[in-house]
Amino acid sequence: MRAAVLTEFGAPLTVREVPDPEPRGGEVLVEVLAACVLPYAAEVFSGAREYPLVPPVIPGTGAVGRIARLGPDATRLRVGDLVWCDPTVRSRDDALTPDIALQGWSARGDNGAKLARHLHDGAFAALMRVPTENVHPLPAEAGEDPARWAALTVHGVPYGGLLAGGLAAGETLLVSGATGNFGSSAIAVAFAMGAGRVVAPGRDKDTLALLAERFGPRLRPVVLTGDEEADRTAMTAAAEGPVDLVIDLLSPSAPSTVTRAAAMTVREFGRVVLMGGVGMLGGADLALPYPWIMRNSITVRGQWMLPRTANPGLVRLFATGAVDLAAERVRAFALDEVNEAIAHAQAHGGPFDRTILMPGA
Structure with a gap:
């Protein structure tokens, strides 16, 4: 061959x-x-x-x-x-x-x-x-x-993360790395799974506008400035309510401060799923405050790919048109x-x- x-x-x-x-x-x-x-x-x-x-x-x-x-x-x-x-x-x-x-x-x-x-x-x-x-x-x-x-290769990654995070219908999701190949896929999959709204932070205004045009008012774009505290405040405001789940899909070149700013928008008893590559090529590791995790009962977990049993559900998202392949x-x-x-x-x-x-x- x-x-x-x-x-x-x-x-x-x-x-x-x-x-x-x-x-x-x-x-x-x-x-x-x-x-x-x-x-x-x-x-x-x-x-x-x-x-x-x-x-x-x-x-x-x-x-x-x-x-x-x-x-x-x-x-x-x-x-x-x-x-x-x-x-x-x-x-x-x-x-x-x-x-x-x-x-x-x-x-x-x-x-x-x-x-x-x-x-x-x-x-x-x-x-x-x-x-x-x-x-x-x-x-x-x-x-x-x-x-x-x-x-399916791309969409399967965030699908595994959203299942791991227990995304439920009507919940608010924040996608860290939303303007990338995997992050934008996470938005499409999340809406197919019933997310109420999705907060999409990123630096590229044109890409954020493209996402907003495709997904409508339930997509809440946020232009990042690089100021960790200001960005966290802006993301929280864009949600217009509690952020139930954060999924991080940032590339290895992204600084850990961007992941931390996104993760710390999650509500009390909220969930954070880490799937990106931050720290893989060096740089500062992710440091989440112990008291914040403990006192707010935050669940933080990693997820690599998706379980085998999730594949039929992933295929159904495509087959039913819940994820629009025409786009x-x-x-x-x-x-x-x-x-x-x-x-x-x-x-x-x-x-x-x-x-x-x-x-x-």
């Missing part, structure tokens, strides 16, 4: 013939139709983010595809089925605290790296070997525009154009911009 291979960090990906993957017990073989190229992919492939990929490797996280071959443990799936491939792979030998890897992308700890070595290659290829439990059926209409449905700005690239796709994703990382690689095109 043909695949895009990262031969070394800092080098362009190379498209070449590689052996077809051979699925083992508990795995399926998927023909990849469309895979999302994340806006920070160039930082991963350059080595700037120091992700634990081991070249040579076929990268790529998550895909829309069709089942090409099944293992003996699959009882509902059929060859030819249209599916979503969740990249969040979990070890099977510890149900309580499984090790985790993102197939073709990243891993957590030494045991996660061991898992990543087994499922070494990702979605930038004609075929991909995937654990059976990571394959989820899609409705027929997804086959008409798989590039648009590949945005996505999709640019698709053939496999031979993978390096152009990576550059395009880096330059177009704003709200609802999707860069998609289509290996079979």
Whole structure:
């Protein structure tokens, strides 16, 4: 098969013939139709983010595809089925605290790296070997525009965080990092889940105006100044009532003060979910005041990706139109154009911009 291979960090990906993957017990073989190229992919492939990929490797996280071959443990799936491939792979030998890897992308700890070595290659290829439990059926209409449905990769991240935070219908959510690719997705998913209003802080006035135009008066934009106290006051005022939940999706380049200003808008008994990359590239760590957390009974938790059982709900948000895929700005690239796709994703990382690689095109 043909695949895009990262031969070394800092080098362009190379498209070449590689052996077809051979699925083992508990795995399926998927023909990849469309895979999302994340806006920070160039930082991963350059080595700037120091992700634990081991070249040579076929990268790529998550895909829309069709089942090409099944293992003996699959009882509902059929060859030819249209599916979503969740990249969040979990070890099977510890149900309580499984090790985790993102197939073709990243891993957590030494045991996660061991898992990543087994499922070494990702979605930038004609075929991909995937654990059976990571394959989820899609409705027929997804086959008409798989590039648009590949945005599941992005929307799944905030969906996992909003589920972890227990977002309830009618609640007010504050999205820290709202003008980014993942943050803007969090807004769309939150409204689909029934959020009453969403506070959207950011520095880019034009992007905030774009978000306000799309989502209407329930979206409350706030222009950040960099003054932590002033920004917290402005965000609190924009909510026009208690902030029930804060989700942080800021990139590693953001200062921790921005996350703290957003987190401390949450009400008594409120919840804060951390999903971004603040501190990953150095800089000050997040420091939340112990007395504030304790006396206000604040829940602060981290969340990486989404649980496996959440995937059917994520697919339903797309299938029912609760998340409007028509608003996505999709640019698709053939496999031979993978390096152009990576550059395009880096330059177009704003709200609802999707860069998609289509290996079979």
